[in-house]
Amino acid sequence: MSRTIFDKIWDSHRIASNAGGGDLILIDRILLHERTGGVALKSLAERGRRVLAPDQAFAVMDHIVDTRPGRTDRTLMPTGTDFIRATREGARAAGLRLFDLDDPAQGIVHVMSPELGLVLPGATLVCPDSHTCSQGALGALAWGIGSTEAEHALATSTLRLRRPPTMRVTVDGALAPGVTAKDLALALVGRFGVGSGKGHVVEYAGSAVRALDVESRLTLCNMATESAAFTAIIAPDEAVIDYLKGRRFAPSGEAWDRAVESWRALASDDDAVFDRELAFDAREVAPMVSWGTSPQQVVPIDGAVPEPGVGQGSDENGQRALAYMGLTPGTPLADLPIDAAFIGSCTNSRIGDLRRAAALLDGRKVAAGIKAICVPGSTQVKQQAEAEGLDKIFLSAGFEWRESGCSMCFYAGGESFAPQARVISSTNRNFESRQGPGTRTHLASPETVAASAIAGRIADPRKVA
Ligand SMILES: CC(C)[C@H](C(=O)O)[C@@H](O)C(=O)O
Numbered sequence: 001m002s003r004t005i006f007d008k009i010w011d012s013h014r015i016a017s018n019a020g021g022g023d024l025i026l027i028d029r030i031l032l033h034e035r036t037g038g039v040a041l042k043s044l045a046e047r048g049r050r051v052l053a054p055d056q057a058f059a060v061m062d063h064i065v066d067t068r069p070g071r072t073d074r075t076l077m078p079t080g081t082d083f084i085r086a087t088r089e090g091a092r093a094a095g096l097r098l099f100d101l102d103d104p105a106q107g108i109v110h111v112m113s114p115e116l117g118l119v120l121p122g123a124t125l126v127c128p129d130s131h132t133c134s135q136g137a138l139g140a141l142a143w144g145i146g147s148t149e150a151e152h153a154l155a156t157s158t159l160r161l162r163r164p165p166t167m168r169v170t171v172d173g174a175l176a177p178g179v180t181a182k183d184l185a186l187a188l189v190g191r192f193g194v195g196s197g198k199g200h201v202v203e204y205a206g207s208a209v210r211a212l213d214v215e216s217r218l219t220l221c222n223m224a225t226e227s228a229a230f231t232a233i234i235a236p237d238e239a240v241i242d243y244l245k246g247r248r249f250a251p252s253g254e255a256w257d258r259a260v261e262s263w264r265a266l267a268s269d270d271d272a273v274f275d276r277e278l279a280f281d282a283r284e285v286a287p288m289v290s291w292g293t294s295p296q297q298v299v300p301i302d303g304a305v306p307e308p309g310v311g312q313g314s315d316e317n318g319q320r321a322l323a324y325m326g327l328t329p330g331t332p333l334a335d336l337p338i339d340a341a342f343i344g345s346c347t348n349s350r351i352g353d354l355r356r357a358a359a360l361l362d363g364r365k366v367a368a369g370i371k372a373i374c375v376p377g378s379t380q381v382k383q384q385a386e387a388e389g390l391d392k393i394f395l396s397a398g399f400e401w402r403e404s405g406c407s408m409c410f411y412a413g414g415e416s417f418a419p420q421a422r423v424i425s426s427t428n429r430n431f432e433s434r435q436g437p438g439t440r441t442h443l444a445s446p447e448t449v450a451a452s453a454i455a456g457r458i459a460d461p462r463k464v465a
């Protein structure tokens with residue numbers, strides 16, 4: 001019977017069927033971060049359970065850690081240091097490899113793990129974090145779990161779960177120049193809605209997806225969780241194989257050759273049937289900006305805050321979003337004055353993102369009064385950027401240049417923009433107070449963030465003269 005790529009990975013990892021209403025699935029890799037992972041390690045230790053395969057589990061510091069230069073264990077969030085220390089102690093006691101604050105491999109978990117070759121096509125990978133779906137970009141079945149499931153996975157290298165339904169999103173046509181994977185991700189959630197992926201394994205397919213480089217695929221898959229998907233996946237191809245070759249934890253020698261052979265065969269069969277199918281034309285996508293407090297509340301950059309009745313402008317959520325964001329229907333997004341610009345997060349903080357933003361900032365200055373921050377997604381990205389002189393471009397434009405981490409994507413570290421500050425941000429969530437109490441987040445690509453920082457107002461990156 002023909003199968004999807006998801007079916008193939010699921011079936012090859014199924015240890016038992018119908019085990020208590022679900023399948024028992026072998027878990028190849030477990031990733032932990034200090035916000036949720038330390039909790040799981042502590043609770044496991046308290047129950048006297050050991051980590052079954054410590055060499056398959058990895059922990060990293062990313063969420064709460066300070067990203068200001070010269071950082072230590074101290075964080076602006078008073079309780080942050082406890083999370084950091086608990087994770088450090090828990091990882092040490094359990095014998096896991098930890099990428100600590102000063103480790104050259106440290107970074108946002110979804111950025112550093114592909115970088116290190118910790119995520120491989122055909123493997124199962126879990127992490128107590130909702131953006132674990134990013135890693136499906138390499139052809140892995142990777143999904144976010146809760147802390148209790150993380151404990152189970154650590155103790156048994158398995159998880160019991162119901163087989164999720166499948167959905168294929170086929171994106172054909174070519175993205176226009178200046179339009180990125182982030183714009184595509186925002187356009188998809190804008191078109192189909194935040195519930196459109198509900199519980200499904202979403203396979204992204206089509207010529208536009210195949211044309212994306214691996215970093216852009218990570219950006220696209222990253223936002224699948226914003227449509228409530230179980231996870232996302234893209235069939236691995238030569239781009240993925242080239243990306244993984246020589247990475248620290250990728251196989252080498254004969255094991256590499258065998259792995260590559262199996263990865264080349266890993267794709268949905270031509271006649272595989274999906275539970276749901278959606279199609280989208282990449283040529284329709286323009287640079288996108290969110291106006292509200294849900295990632296589906298987006299418009300093209302030359303659009304306006306929708307009138308009531310369109311794009312959630314009329315129902316209670318829409319009205320609340322308008323009030324929270326301090327906007328009225330009909331206001332054009334372009335030219336809306338901003339207070340701050342943020343480039344970072346597991347969506348858009350890889351070297352390609354930084355290069356494209358720096359190309360726009362080169363020789364230009366951030367507008368007066370704008371707080372502009374760039375946070376590389378990993379220490380490796382930071383070092384690469386510095387080797388290329390990108391840090392100097394960011395700094396001389398007036399951006400802060402930070403240590404790697406989640407930073408102001410999420411208020412976990414305690415650092416924030418001012419209440420009601422309007423922030424153009426390369427992150428993935430624009431929920432109320434996501435970037436700190438009262439902050440107003442507009443999601444966009446790193447290019448749009450850079451162009452807007454220069455203009456001091458939301459600006460189209462294609463029009464930077
Ligand atoms: C803290 C963590 C559990 C959370 C997540 O699951 O995604 C965070 O990373 C986020 O982006 O909101």
Ligand code: SF4
Pocket residue numbers: 063108110129131344345346347405406409410427428
């Ligand atoms: S960068 Fe933001 S979205 Fe990504 S894992 Fe960190 S907090 Fe979550």
